[in-house]
């Protein structure tokens with residue numbers, strides 16, 4: 242992407258924010274009194290939905306207590322108001338957001354162990370319990386009719402609308418920035434695969450708790466604003482059933498997309514208003530949201546994705562038509578790749594990068610691995626092959642830390658890493674890819690690679706490495722590429738993390754024959770170029786023969802043969818294990 246385009250992409254959110262604040266000012270001056278009030282309600286709803294977009298939309302966690310966090314924010318604002326605490330409304334609002342954020346972390350703790358329906362029950366239970374308590378204790382100052390003091394410069398409804406618009410824009414900017422940060426990539430990664438997230442060195446707990454904290458803090462800010470709007474907040478505004486409806490609205494609209502969160506917040510106000518206008522009781526609004534939610538949950542998509550998908554398809558069709566009209570240039574990326582090869586050869590007596598001693602894994606009575614030992618030399622490619630069920634994936638899981646109950650030792654550069662978690666091993670330089678797709682489709686290629694790499698990579702280095710491995714351009718959304726290509730991106734990202742050891746579990750699965758060959762050719766150049774050792778699990782023996790310097794063959798969890806590739810592949814026992822006795826006798 243040209244530099245000017247990248248600058249524009251950076252400046253665009255700020256430009257939109259300025260336009261948003263301008264629109265807020267214009268609406269505050271132009272709307273009539275009742276619509277100003279509705280407008281403030283919509284803005285507070287937008288902030289709450291933005292929060293749900295983080296925890297539910299991005300991190301994929303069911304959280305049904307958003308308005309409880311709003312109630313906490315409103316309670317803190319009302320309480321500080323009764324104390325006439327220094328700093329005034331703006332400081333109280335920040336305090337309300339912070340208190341809700343802390344509550345979010347506490348409620349998020351069960352999320353580290355619970356998933357799905359169980360977590361939904363916990364969050365809904367929390368909302369119900371807090372609601373009962375709120376009805377009992379009421380908001381501070383409510384009994385004495387102490388109204389929440391708005392900021393001096395924004396005391397009228399119109400001015401408070403403008404203030405709310407500024408707060409909403411700031412919240413949206415913060416969410417936009419966080420979604421594109423490492424933290425945001427962690428949310429999306431954890432939503433797609435917790436194992437995949439841990440394998441790239443990201444703490445799953447930190448990702449989940451940060452999503453809860455940010456979401457709840459936004460809920461708190463939303464509630465604090467609502468306290469300023471109504472000035473005498475009541476428990477009925479924060480009931481569990483409303484939290485449930487808001488959740489459904491967020492899921493249905495696709496609230497992790499900022500524009501859809503805004504749309505959702507507006508809908509939250511518009512639907513009941515329309516029902517009122519048509520003489521239908523406003524509670525029917527929950528039924529409308531429920532039906533929209535059922536539609537979204539059963540289709541597995543949301544409004545935002547549907548609209549974006551349609552736009553992407555149209556633009557892809559236009560690009561395809563343009564490309565077809567242009568003459569083809571026949572240069573291979575292998576010819577243009579500019580990063581120099583690593584120069585120094587590895588001495589023959591260099592200590593191994595990975596040493597596995599007597600590795601054993603049992604699943605009940607089954608010995609999936611039994612006394613497996615091997616050593617991988619620096620900048621070498623060791624193949625790990627064996628028939629289905631031989632124990633290859635179990636080996637990868639054990640070495641990368643996903644099977645802590647194994648026996649034996651794993652040493653990386655001579656240091657024992659047997660007791661380390663997958664996250665810690667990944668940070669030490671053991672990176673792996675998976676047989677199953679673990680690449681979160683919500684990210685772009687660039688965001689995924691940066692998230693996995695855990696280091697600063699300049700744009701040219703990124704683009705070069707992607708081109709080298711035959712990956713799509715950095716700005717390509719991962720949701721638009723096929724599984725085979727996603728595997729290549731997974732490999733590229735792991736390579737760019739600069740690992741000491743890279744374990745590739747059938748990385749070429751899903752590629753065409755042509756791509757398979759090209760991938761093998763590229764793979765042979767990775768160890769010296771990126772100074773890494775590779776363990777390759779692969780069923781295609783042609784690929785193994787062409788890229789692996791050494792080979793370990795597993796059969797029924799034991800090492801059947803080990804040594805230089807061509808020698809091992811010619812061993813009768815290996816041929817028997819792979820192709821059956823018929824092959825040997827013929």
Ligand SMILES: Nc1ncnc2c1ncn2[C@@H]1O[C@H](COP(=O)(O)OP(=O)(O)OP(=O)(O)O)[C@@H](O)[C@H]1O
Nearest residue numbers: 604607608609627628629630631632633634635636
């Ligand atoms: N979680 C588990 N619980 C029980 N048995 C398991 C588990 N995971 C693997 N196994 C068993 O352990 C053995 C080794 O499985 P593993 O997946 O490591 O083999 P593999 O060589 O990777 O096979 P494939 O080439 O099909 O991927 C198999 O018999 C498998 O059924």
